[in-house]
Amino acid sequence: xxxxxxxxxxxxxxxxxxxxxxxxxxxxxxxxxxxxxxxxxxxxxxxxxxxxxxxxxxxxxxxxxxxxxxxxxxxxxxxxxxxxxxxxxxxxxxxxxxxxxxxxxxxxxxxxxxxxxxxxxxxxxxxxxxxxxxxxxxxxxxxxxxxxxxxxxxxxxxxxxxxxxxxxxxxxxxxxxxxxxxxxxxxxxxxxxxxxxxxxxxxxxxxxxxxxxxxxxxxxxxxxxxxxxxxxxxxxxxxxxxxxxxxxxxxxxxxxxxxxxxxxxxxxxxxxxxxxxxxxxxxxxxxxxxxxxxxxxxxxxxxxxxxxxxxxxxxxxxxxxxxxxxxxxxxxxxxxxxxx
Numbered sequence: 001x002x003x004x005x006x007x008x009x010x011x012x013x014x015x016x017x018x019x020x021x022x023x024x025x026x027x028x029x030x031x032x033x034x035x036x037x038x039x040x041x042x043x044x045x046x047x048x049x050x051x052x053x054x055x056x057x058x059x060x061x062x063x064x065x066x067x068x069x070x071x072x073x074x075x076x077x078x079x080x081x082x083x084x085x086x087x088x089x090x091x092x093x094x095x096x097x098x099x100x101x102x103x104x105x106x107x108x109x110x111x112x113x114x115x116x117x118x119x120x121x122x123x124x125x126x127x128x129x130x131x132x133x134x135x136x137x138x139x140x141x142x143x144x145x146x147x148x149x150x151x152x153x154x155x156x157x158x159x160x161x162x163x164x165x166x167x168x169x170x171x172x173x174x175x176x177x178x179x180x181x182x183x184x185x186x187x188x189x190x191x192x193x194x195x196x197x198x199x200x201x202x203x204x205x206x207x208x209x210x211x212x213x214x215x216x217x218x219x220x221x222x223x224x225x226x227x228x229x230x231x232x233x234x235x236x237x238x239x240x241x242x243x244x245x246x247x248x249x250x251x252x253x254x255x256x257x258x259x260x261x262x263x264x265x266x267x268x269x270x271x272x273x274x275x276x277x278x279x280x281x282x283x284x285x286x287x288x289x290x291x292x293x294x295x296x297x298x299x300x301x302x303x304x305x306x307x308x309x310x311x312x313x314x315x316x317x318x319x320x321x322x323x324x325x326x327x328x329x330x331x332x333x334x335x336x337x338x339x340x
Contacts, residue, residue: 005031009181015167016219019293037226051187053145053201057194066197069210071133071161073104077272082314088325089117110137113169121154133161139168144182152195155212162213165189186233189214193238218242220255221293228262235267243274243316249295250306272313278320279332304339
């Protein structure tokens with residue numbers, strides 16, 4: 001099933017940038033959003049339409065499941081207490097080179113909002129050399145299947161703990177470049193699962209004793225019925241956990257169990273959910289978040305209390321403060337120790 005009037009030329013489903021059904025690129029109605037909203041699926045079969053390269057890899061693959069590396073993040077995820085921290089890329093790009101170990105793992109964004117930052121996998125290699133656990137974000141935007149394969153090979157060769165796979169922010173926000181979406185996020189997840197099991201798109205095989213975990217994304221600001229279908233595609237593709245879009249409202253947290261239940265209509269099991277929190281949640285940021293389709297209206301303590309009341313996997317911290325990054329990180333970590 002294909003849709004040919006998507007402004008981003010996305011394959012097989014809506015991205016996270018359809019705000020109330022409107023595309024963030026041109027404000028037109030998102031064709032994928034309304035198709036997925038109406039379409040009732042039969043036995044999950046139409047949920048995952050696979051890329052020809054992925055299909056060929058599945059055809060020749062004869063291996064079994066490879067166990068996930070038991071990092072501290074995965075161990076704490078199983079307890080519902082995992083803590084990931086988004087690495088402050090801008091501080092690194094300004095010359096800061098001393099960072100401390102916080103939480104279980106550093107996540108590394110891939111060119112957020114289309115702004116050209118340092119490569120997430122290159123920065124991941126640097127952090128690994130300093131002894132940190134890393135989870136780079138890898139996006140489908142501006143990469144064909146060969147480029148994506150190269151990124152996954154890097155993740156394996158440098159022994160990263162995990163990878164977060166997303167569609168990626170629209171590059172046209174900052175730079176007018178030609179978008180390339182050879183795979184969508186679900187096909188990227190499936191490609192990663194196959195590669196992390198020891199097979200390349202060329203058919204070559206190699207040994208993987210323990211594989212990195214594969215994280216996807218979930219947007220609890222989307223309607224539960226639609227987001228449940230999007231999540232089901234990722235579960236069918238082989239995702240191990242999902243990390244949420246920024247949550248800034250208690251009611252949005254309560255939508256997550258509903259999304260998981262919707263996904264179970266089409267997928268065989270649930271996956272752990274890690275909630276992303278932005279701190280400090282300043283008033284001037286709320287209007288920006290709302291433009292991105294993120295519901296606001298609650299302070300951080302109430303949101304953390306709501307998250308702690310549910311059986312979820314953990315918290316992902318995004319500190320939005322460059323000059324006092326360490327100080328603000330300590331504040332939110334202290335709050336998590338107290339409440340979470």
